[in-house]
Amino acid sequence: MVMALAGCTAGSKPATSSAGGEVELSFLTFETPNLNAAYWDAAIARASAKVPGVKIKKLVSPIVDRTAYVKQLDASGQMPDIMPAITVAGFAQAGKLADFTQEELTQFVWPESNAVGGKIYQLPYNTQTIPMVYYNKSLFAKAGITTEPKTYADFLEVCAKLKAKGINPIVLGGGGKDTWADMYPLTATVATDVYKNNPAWLADRTAGQTTFADPAFVKAVEKVSALAKDGYIDPAGLSRSYPDTEKAFRDAKGAMYPMGSWFPAAADSKQPGFEIGVFPWPTEDGSLVVPAFTGGGLSVSAKAADVSRAKKWALAFQTDKTNLDAIVKGDGAIIAIKGYQPPADMGPVYQATVAVYDKALHSGTVTTAFSQENGDAALPPGLADKAALGVQDLITGKKTAAQFAAFLDKEWAKAQ
Template sequence: MPSIRFNRRSLLGLAGVGAVGAVLGGCGDDGKSSGSNKTIRWWHIANTDPMLSAWAAMANKFTETHPGVKFEITPLENESFKTKLTTNVQAGDPPDIFHTWGGGVLFQQAEAGMVKDLTTDVTGWRDTLIPTALNAYTNDGKTYASPVDTGMVGFWYNKELFARAGVNTPPATWAEYLEAVRRLKAAGITPIALAGKEKWPGHYYWAYLAMRVGGLDALRQAAVDKNFATPDFIAAGGHLAELVALQPFQTGFLAAGYSTADGQAATVGNGKAAMELMGQWAPVVQRDNSAGKKGLGDKLGFFAFPAVDGGKGQGTDVFGGGGGFAVGKDAPPEAIEFLKFIAQPENARIEAKTAGVLPVVKAADDAVTDPNLQQVGKALAASTGFQLYLDQAYAPAIGQQVNDSVAELLAGKASPERVAQAITTAAKQG
């Protein structure tokens, strides 16, 4: 996201700044393996502290026991990362280690021969991971990345603002959610913060509604049939159009970023909007982008996306994902050794404590002490089904069209039918 979208969903570091390169370890070279000196080019999306420094420290620790190895680290903001990675992959020059959300994007890179098959290697630490950790990175029995964190998307809300508007309990149905939005507006409170400029946060709404209306099987079957222009998907868009009609978003949301000074996370973190639909990294990003870096503290709460009356999907099905690292086709063996290194419980705890994410290493669960993150963990543990972010689960062209078309619906420029048809067209052309 992602990124933390991490972004998109980055899950770890999301400020909108440019890439910063850092070389750690032994003597410099041209960025490739050369004799006894091996440089690992590592791209990640934790482009702000605290994880920016934490990852660098972890790389330094690794080089202490691996003479001749050094790291060339390139931290990138989520969208910049995706653009730069696409360019390098198309040129046949992927980084040695790079962030991935898994799904169709990763599998397309694997099909093109740009990433290593890690199936055999991951066996060395597979049993230390939670059972579902590798799902998003495995296709046809082959694993192409090692996960580092996991989570789900839900509503993060300001308890004080909800109480002021007379919304005493989190809404459990979509009808109740719309009523909560009306009450917030009536109380003079901006109901929702949204980073319309970045598009990926908006697709969360359409995806969740499609899950609630049609069920997880509908999302999977649509990709097989290359047909999203069905009544269930159109109905999902219709429900989102109902929300848009209430004008629930902050002023200027179409030009707002996610982790910018006046973006989605800051708007919630500074108490200027009552809620946002975001992943498990939200509290950290809200805090880091709020005045005084304080965030909402005890005023912050979390609730799952509401059920839709009459829908085929279960209210306990969840949507989201985490982050992992893939290994480029020309990476030295030490790149894979580093993935095993960061999967050690003591290192997984560092990420969990520092970045505020849910670890995939079972022994690192004790590092999750934040009550809100614990609530996310409980929701995940009780979930009946899981759907990866659509702009990662589907092939890149389809995922991008989902983001683009939903953005048009949120801007009032596209109907639910037009959204469904545009995604169908992209699927058939892909």
Template sequence: MLSRRGVVALAASVLLLGACGTSADDNGAQPGASAGSEKVTFEFWNLATAEPLKSFWADRVKEYQAANPNVTIKNIGIENDSYKPKLATLTQSGKAPDLYSTWGGGVLKQHIEAGLVKDLSSEAGDILGDFTPASLAAYQFDGKTYGLPTDIGMVGFWYNKANFAKAGISAPPATWTEFLDAVKKLKAAGITPIALAGKAKWPGHYYWAYLAMRVAGLDALSQAGTTNDFTGPDFVAAGQRLKELVDLQPFQKGFLNADYSTPDGQAATVSNGKAAMELMGQWAPSVQKDSGKGLGDDLGFFTFPSVDGGKGSAGDAFGGGGGLAVGVNAPPAALDFLKFALKKENHSKAVAAGGVLPVLKGEESAVTDPNIKVVSDALSAATGFQLYLDQAYPPAVGQEVNDAVAELIAGRKTPEEVVKVITETAKSESE
């Protein structure tokens, strides 16, 4: 989902590096088999710090350990904004967790090139056919599979229906012009239009990415990733459209210092009725509920508006999902546990709880949460799909997208300066 790199204190990094290794014996738990006499321990780094996924993974760990008493799983849940810096610190040292969350794309490819993750094509070959092709795509490179999906989804606007009604907005905006008009109506009604985690940066890149999709189109984004050139007029125009929004001052007071999932962050601001909407992925309802009061039946969803004259399809979706990769030095028990957790009878529990969208064929019937279903329906009707830019491109380029767009939103960079610095980083990385 999402690039959140930063400097980690030396002491913290030392602790991380010291804790990352396994105590696994080469004769650890075999795939599909109960434990033998040899003891094995492995670390499971994940993002499940909020319900329902926190309980889902804790339950799977307990079940697996009960069936395999020689296996100890260190279930390490790490908050979203802290995860990327910690993972980067570890992988830069030439190590990887035994089992860890990944969004695939350029970041996973970098881990692959560094020899940090297992090729699962053969060892997980017996279950690859169970997944939908779309959910597997972000973890496959050159015909090989290096991770297994646990979720897939898309980013869109989550909004407060009561706030929209109060502002006289009868229907979600379908075009960028209508969206800007809705922002003006909300402000006129004394309602903060949008909550944004400006400090986190990655939520802001969603706006520029979607506008680039709508203005320039998916092919242009793909080509820019190949040519390392984002200076074309359509990418500048995407920034200009975003500046139109920024100039309306639509965000909550203090947004530049706001995080995403903290009690006073983006999700809570919407959840507590202090802002009318947020642009966020399918996990938004659960994080809103976990960090605030929750909107209940007043919570609605609409897809990102089209842009008049744009080359991109209004039906193209932006997002990703989540998956798990296995470190190259992980014991066999790590993959065995992953296979266990992703059995349909197990994974469907996460789908039914509203924590994730289906990634397994035939799992659609498990979707019961109306908020998740509306995203699932929108995704199934999508005409195209773009992975998060801070995951689709190499890590340094993705981080520059986040940083540069954050500067635009803060009023410190122009649309032209944004594409220039992203291009410079991309060309530097390719040299």
């Protein structure tokens, strides 16, 4: 998600507090159209009220890649005490993060999510489906489409009907610093064509038991390439920023928008003037597969001014009901904390998204989301960004599927 440059910058590391005294803890935040400064300030205040003696120094990441920014700060001895939604791989193995005990994780639905060496370094509080396909029901009706596609053949037929009516089938972006936004068709096809049959595929890749040249992975890549070749993805859209891409869909510049489950927050609140539906990216046989990521919570530096109170504050921030309600309303979060119920007035797009996820959850067909993985079985640091750049070449025809796979294998080797 897009982050805004803010005036706060990292300062010197606060001094360790004396026992029982006040401690200042630095907390790295990021700002998006959904999660603005007011959201963070209010959430910080609520958590601080529950942990006496903690004073929070708010930092704001000035770049999109929070993990890269934390690396920069760490290199200069300014690693934040508390950090949200970073990639823990690398930091954890280097002993730079404090792990959470099983006793501290009892409130979470998936306490083992994103484990590194059997330990949890990021609170697994939030599930995001990445992606769902959000669609403009009015444009579907204009093209004579009366049902949501179930199989991939159905999906291609929908694309063809939309194009025949002069309607851009798929809205996609990825311009400037938002290259990550072009990944979601590939994330979807990897889920339906690779992870569906082998949930441990990326773990196998990590262990050196397969490569990106695996025919199943290349097939998934070929599907994305074919969508572009057939004119179902407009390459010109790759110059759009994330906010402009979302706006393009809300302005009816295309019929379908593959995006993460945070989009319903905007869809339900900004009311684009047409009804929005949602369906999972279709599989070959019509079975249900939903790629998702659970994590995104706070991590604590192993060298925080007061590790114990930093962890208590992180838990207070992450489990506060008002904080959770705020991020559900503001960012469409699907909370993975036991007993939590979202606000009753959540809008129809959010409710429809959660219904699809719940159905996949109960049928056991939720997979991980390619490029979003964390923990032991994850892409090496920086490779997701490389993959996003490679997808641009794939969509513009500069790379074939086989060349894209070879590119990822080469970048994987470099990252090691």
